[in-house]
Amino acid sequence: MWRHIASNAITFLVVLVFLLGGVVLWGQNEYTSEGPLTERICLQVKPGSNMRGVSRQLEDAGAISNGSIYRVGAEYSGKNSRLKAGSWLVPEGASMQEIVDIVTRGGASTCGTEVVYRIGVTRSEARVRELDPATDAYVERAEFDLAAEERPEIYAKVREEADTRYRIAIAEGVTSWQIVNALGQIDLLEGAADKLPPEGSLAPDSYEVSAGDTVAGVLERMDAEQDLRLAETWENRAEGIPLKDPYEALILASIIEKETGLPEERGQVASVFTNRLEQGMKLQTDPTVIYGVTEGKGVLGRGLRQSELRKRTDWNTYVIDGLPPTPIANPGRASLEAAVNPEDTDFIFFVADGTGGHAFARTLEEHNKNVAEWRKIEAERATE
Incomplete structure (x- = not known):
């Protein structure tokens, strides 16, 4: 009799172990499988929140199928106490495991x-x-x-x-x-x-x-x-450029930055100033003159006067030789790179072309034609 009872008990325990194992495997599968969310959501986790509250939010949003499995998974993975306040972007189909990682990773909020x-x-x-x-x-x-x-x-x-x-x-x-x-x-x-x-x-x-x-x-x-950035760009500079040190590269980059807003033009603009420096020509660039007038404190808000173009300041490149003593603005990385790696051109002139870019020229004759065309565009715009 006792042997029969013991045998039944063992059989029951074996069945129970198999059942429990099946439940565990099912839970693991639910935790790691693709979730039911069909559209991404922005989950707001307020300061002082806990995983139980977050699991309810996720259930209400249709992002998880079972809040208990979500909480058990977070506890088992050791992340239950790592919940971070913030707004977190939960992508469609995110598994419970992925969501737990999102809300415990930290860093800046990803939505909201x-x-x-x-x-x-x-x-x-x-x-x-x-x-x-x-x-x-x-x-x-x-x-x-x-x-x-x-x-x-x-x-x-x-x-x-x-x-x-x-x-x-x-x-x-x-x-x-x-x-x-x-x-x-x-x-x-x-x-x-x-x-x-x-x-x-x-x-x-x-x-x-x-x-x-x-x-x-x-x-x-x-x-x-x-x-x-300056150290990196100077380290990768082209050989033979007419710049003595990184600070001169910074000055030239600031001029390039103020002369063009088109990324594809920076290398050409850089080549013009590089060619002028190599040939001992004055840079003759309006932004430096403007800086001498404003000292960088705001925008001039008008055109330059002839008296300002003739007046000697440390930044008037129509009067001084070479580069001005300081930068005239804070240049970005692309202008720094252009200053130390200019395009290989023969250009020594450029003027606005009416499209937001510039017309470049190798000779004064070409440049005068480009200037005349620009004056024509200016006159037409003035009558509109």
Whole structure:
């Protein structure tokens, strides 16, 4: 009798083990298999949230099939306590395992609301925008001038949200004064610049920032990035260029930056100035004259006067020989690369061609024809 009972008990345990094993395998498969989400979503994890609450959010959104399996998987993988607050983009078909990785990885939010502070040559502004998960495109919610005293209500609202991302976008060709002035208008940042950074020393780029970051700290990051870029481009410079050191390359790059906004033209513009330096010709470039007038503090807002073209300043390249003593703006990487690796051309002149680009010439005769054509275009536009 006891032998029969023992035999049945063993059989029951064996069956139970197999059943449990099957449940475990099923759970593992559910955890790692493609999920039911048909369209990507933006999952907001608020500070103080836990995996149980997140699993309910995911179930309600139709992103997971079983909240218990999700929580067990997160616990088993050791990630249950690593939940990060923020807004996280969950792609369609994401498995529970992939979602756990997304919400515990950390870093900047990958969706939700973003504030971009854009520092440009003629205007500095802030834009509040939100990622639409369905289209993977940002929708503009508000835009305002950084110099404006009043800010949109939505800006104040998103400033209170813990998962809002902030980014400062610096345009190529802005001056150090323009950057410092604009940073001082960003209420997210604290403090002020210790001093005005040298012209050309700040790298135009996009910088992630957070509430409490300092103006001085952001400037240090920009300075370090420009140092790195300048060192890299100088290391890879072409042989025989008429530049003595990286600083001269920085000066030339700033002139190239201000002379053309077309990426495909930078190498040609660089070749004109390189050829002029090699031939001992004056650079004769208007942006340097303008810098001598404004000292980089804002935009001139009008054409140059003949008296300004004749007046001697350290930056008037119609009067001085060679390069000016300092950069005239903060150049981007592409202009740095063009300065030390100019195209191989015979061009020594260029003038606007009416399309946003320039007409290049090898001789004064060719250049005069191009200038006449440009004057004709200017006259036609004046009558429109």
